Amino acid sequence: MSRAPALAAALLLVCFTARPGASQSGIVHQPSNVRFVFTGDINLGTRTLPDGIPPDSGRALLREVDSLLTADLVVGNFEGVLSDSGDSEKCAPKATMCYAFATPTFLAARLAEAGFTHANLANNHANDFGPAWRRHTEDTFRQLGLTPYGPRGQVAITPLIRDGAMTLVGLVGFATYPYAYSLLDLEESRAIVEAVRPLVDVLVVTFHGGREGKTAVRTGKGPEFLGREPRGDLRRWARIVLDAGADAVVGHGPHVLRGIEFHDGKPIFYSLGNFLTYRGFNLAGPLGLTTAIHLELASDGSFISAAIPSLIQRAGQGPVPDPGHGARHLLRRVTRLDFPETGAIIGEDGSVIPRP
Numbered sequence: 001m002s003r004a005p006a007l008a009a010a011l012l013l014v015c016f017t018a019r020p021g022a023s024q025s026g027i028v029h030q031p032s033n034v035r036f037v038f039t040g041d042i043n044l045g046t047r048t049l050p051d052g053i054p055p056d057s058g059r060a061l062l063r064e065v066d067s068l069l070t071a072d073l074v075v076g077n078f079e080g081v082l083s084d085s086g087d088s089e090k091c092a093p094k095a096t097m098c099y100a101f102a103t104p105t106f107l108a109a110r111l112a113e114a115g116f117t118h119a120n121l122a123n124n125h126a127n128d129f130g131p132a133w134r135r136h137t138e139d140t141f142r143q144l145g146l147t148p149y150g151p152r153g154q155v156a157i158t159p160l161i162r163d164g165a166m167t168l169v170g171l172v173g174f175a176t177y178p179y180a181y182s183l184l185d186l187e188e189s190r191a192i193v194e195a196v197r198p199l200v201d202v203l204v205v206t207f208h209g210g211r212e213g214k215t216a217v218r219t220g221k222g223p224e225f226l227g228r229e230p231r232g233d234l235r236r237w238a239r240i241v242l243d244a245g246a247d248a249v250v251g252h253g254p255h256v257l258r259g260i261e262f263h264d265g266k267p268i269f270y271s272l273g274n275f276l277t278y279r280g281f282n283l284a285g286p287l288g289l290t291t292a293i294h295l296e297l298a299s300d301g302s303f304i305s306a307a308i309p310s311l312i313q314r315a316g317q318g319p320v321p322d323p324g325h326g327a328r329h330l331l332r333r334v335t336r337l338d339f340p341e342t343g344a345i346i347g348e349d350g351s352v353i354p355r356p
Contacts, residue, residue, distance in 0.1 A: 030165035031201040031299035035071040037115075038206070038293045040252040040272030041079040043125075044107040045279060048088070048100055052279040054316075058107050061276055061318035062114040068292045068309055069115035072160050073169060076275060077208065077252045078119040078148075082108055082137040083129045090128050099280050100128040105140055112144040118158070122150030122173030122180035123208040123253070134179070149173050150206075152180050155196055167299065170200035172246075175208040175253075176231055183207050183232045190244045197245030202301045205246040208253040210234055210271060214286050216254040217330065219270045219338045238268045247301030250293065256286050257327055259335035260344040262354040265303055267344070269293055273327075275311075276318050288313050289327040306344075306352035325350075 044061065046052040054061060062069070080101030088100035111119065119141050127134055138148045149156035150173035160167045172192060174183040181192055197203055209232035210216060211224045223233045231253065238249045242263050249268045251258070258271035273290045274281055281287070290311045296304040308331060312322035328350055335343040344352045 026164045027161055027166050028164060031167040032162060032165060033299060033304060034160065034167060034169055034202045034297050036204065036295040037069055037071040037074045038250045038272060038295065039076040039275035040290060041255065041274045041277055042076045043079045043101055043277045043281065044103050044110055046080065046101040046103055048102050049279045053104060054278050058110045061110060061278065064318065064320040065292065065311060066114040073118055073158065074116045075118040075120065075171065076111065076116050077123055078121060079123055079277065080125045081129045081133045082140050083133040086129060088129050101125050101280065102129055108140050108144060112146055116146055118147045118149060118156060118171060120150045120173045120206050121148050122175040124175065124177060126150065127177065127179050150180055157200055167202065168200040170196050170203040171206065172196055173206050183209050183237050184230055186237060186240055189237060190240050193241045193244035193246050201299060202297050203246050204248045204250060205241045206250045209251065210254045212254050214256060217256045217258060217286055217334050219258050234270060239263050242266045247297055248295060255281065257289055257291065257330050259338040260331060260352060261339040261342040262344060263342065265354060267303055267306060274313060276313065278316065283313055283315050286330055289330055290319055291327045308346065308350045308352060310350065
């Protein structure tokens, strides 16, 4: 039996003000199309690594791509915690294969300035410095006008208001950790989506999962692991949440781009890679290729269009346009290999459409 009714009562629905410039009087519920931009992993810098904080307060990091970060909702995966002091209990002293990211709070303003409206906090670094700094991260984003989502018990419902007409847009984040909704629990995942679906006009589910590294460009056909840590059966899970009512699924976690497929006309982006990861992330080869997905959904959540601009990131820098279109070539190749029947067709202009 579905747990949706009980979960609906328990959900803490986080509703934020409509996007700036909207009329606040005479509002009627009359849904319209919604334009999204989604990016992969973002870490603006960390005080836990040598030279981990960018010069010029990070003002140059997004300068080359901020023109791409324009939509009704601009959503990134914030990989880390805003933390100005203290030590993490996550990693043992002198550990060489464990990372805890503490981004100085002042750097968070760079996301708002570049155009981001929402930040996902359902990932493996969102609790690096414990619950107090996690709450500080959420509060800071809200003060800057960004909507955080992803902690367990929270979803984001954003009212978009244009000329007095309102569209309700929902975002739900999943990961594989106890402080977020778990994509390892298929029944709960289905129930959460079923509970949120009646409350919004358009619903997008994001996730942080899958194995990691340069060899992880292929999407697994069964459960994936990072060492012994389970990271989800992503193909099966994505279909479950789409069948439960999500209109699109957007993923990150492997630190590389992965293929794109459609299920019953709904898009699944399995990984958007590293978007802006200033220190502590390998950016060699495919790990440096990235994009900012432009997605438009109709007022009923049905797919209208998507596009993938090709970007590249090098160590110590932010993303920039890639004239070699490495991201497009990689996405086209792995999509054909992994999803020969359901994979998206990726055009020379970066457009993404379902296979006929």
